[in-house]
Structures are given as structure tokens and as C-alpha cells.
Amino acid sequence: MENIELHKVVFSIKELPATGLPEIVLCGRSNVGKSSFINSLFNKKNLAKTSSTPGKTRSINYFLVNNAYFLVDLPGYGFAKASKTDKEKWERLINDYFKASKNIFLAVHLVDSRHTPTALDVTMNNYLASEKIKTLVVLTKADKLNQAEKSKAAKQTTAIFPQIEINVNSFFYSSVSGTGHKEVMNFFKKSLQQH
Ligand SMILES: Nc1nc2c(ncn2[C@@H]2O[C@H](COP(=O)(O)OP(=O)(O)OP(=O)(O)O)[C@@H](O)[C@H]2O)c(=O)[nH]1
């Protein structure tokens, strides 16, 4: 049985915990389903706060899993309605996080399966690749797509992120139906072992 608990909420780089434990970081556009992903993966209703309004998560949230690793929920990027100051603050926090964290063994990049990846998605993915961070691409909200739409999404995403292979290092996921849960959990376990 997986055990998960909120360990720390961080609003400024000075508060980043010196954990010593390996970290899985979740990144993606605001409203893509990062917080829902955590809750559904670990069968918790309200562990990570979710909202239909983008920009819900504004802090870096550290969740401790099985006392073995951290799952780090980042604030989402590309929230159109955020003020310039807020955007800059978030951007700085995320940049500082990546610079400061020496223990990332996996990045989960969440992309909305219903839309073509945005320019910021591409920037994020390129950044992870340039930093040589092992990356799992999760195509969220898969319950909203039928089979034909899924194939189209798979083609589109692999064209934009050439390093991904569906069902190898990229999975469709739904926090509603359970699609992809088992695959993602197995990927986490394997990555932790290989770390
Ligand atoms: N149908 C469906 N809706 C989802 C799924 N995952 C998330 N949502 C909905 O999408 C909205 C945003 O979800 P969040 O988990 O709060 O998104 P987030 O990426 O954490 O957003 P920020 O904290 O703003 O960066 C909520 O209304 C969720 O209910 C999914 O798999 N299927």
C-alpha cells in the first residue's frame, strides 16, 4: 500500500527543504491536471488542492511517498490571466527549484491530451531534455477522448516531442477513469530502482 503525506509547502527558494531524498517533479501547464494526478494516483480525494480555475497551485508542494521519495507539485505555467508580477514570481520559483534540486530522478511532464502542446510545453520539454532529466510525458484527461481522438493525439504529441514513445515513456492518463494509473506507478517504481 502506498503511503503519501504533505511534507512541505514552499513559497520562496529559501524554504526549499534539504531532503537528501530523491524527487519526482510534476510540471505542466496550469489546469492540465497535476494536482488531480497526485490525488488519483494515490487514491486521495483532497490531498493536493484542485480547481477548475487555472492557477490554483501557487506554491511548490512536497509530498513524501513511502518515506522513500518526494513527489513535487509545481505551480503550472501559462496561466493567461495571471498578473505579470505573479507570472515572474512563479517563473523564478520554478527556475530556482530546478537549479537547486540535485535529487530529481524523474520529471513527469503533463500535457493536455485534448490539445496540441503549446509553445510553453515545448520549451518545458526542451529544458528537461537539455538538463538530461529523465522524463515521462503524461497525456491527461484521456477520459474526454474517443479512440480516434486518442490516435490523433498520440501522433500529434510524438511529432512535437520526438523522444517519446506511447506506452513506453508516455501514457494516456485519466484521474477520473483510472486509465494509465498502473502504468505510471510501475514507471515510478522502475525509475526509483534504476536511480
Ligand atoms: N475529465 C477530467 N478532468 C480532469 C482530469 N484531471 C483534472 N481534471 C480537471 O481539470 C481541472 C484542473 O485540475 P487540477 O488538478 O487542479 O490542475 P493543475 O494542473 O493542478 O492546475 P494548477 O494548480 O492551476 O496548475 C479540474 O477541474 C479537474 O477536475 C481528468 O483526468 N479528467
Ligand SMILES: [Mg+2]
Ligand atoms: Mg495544481
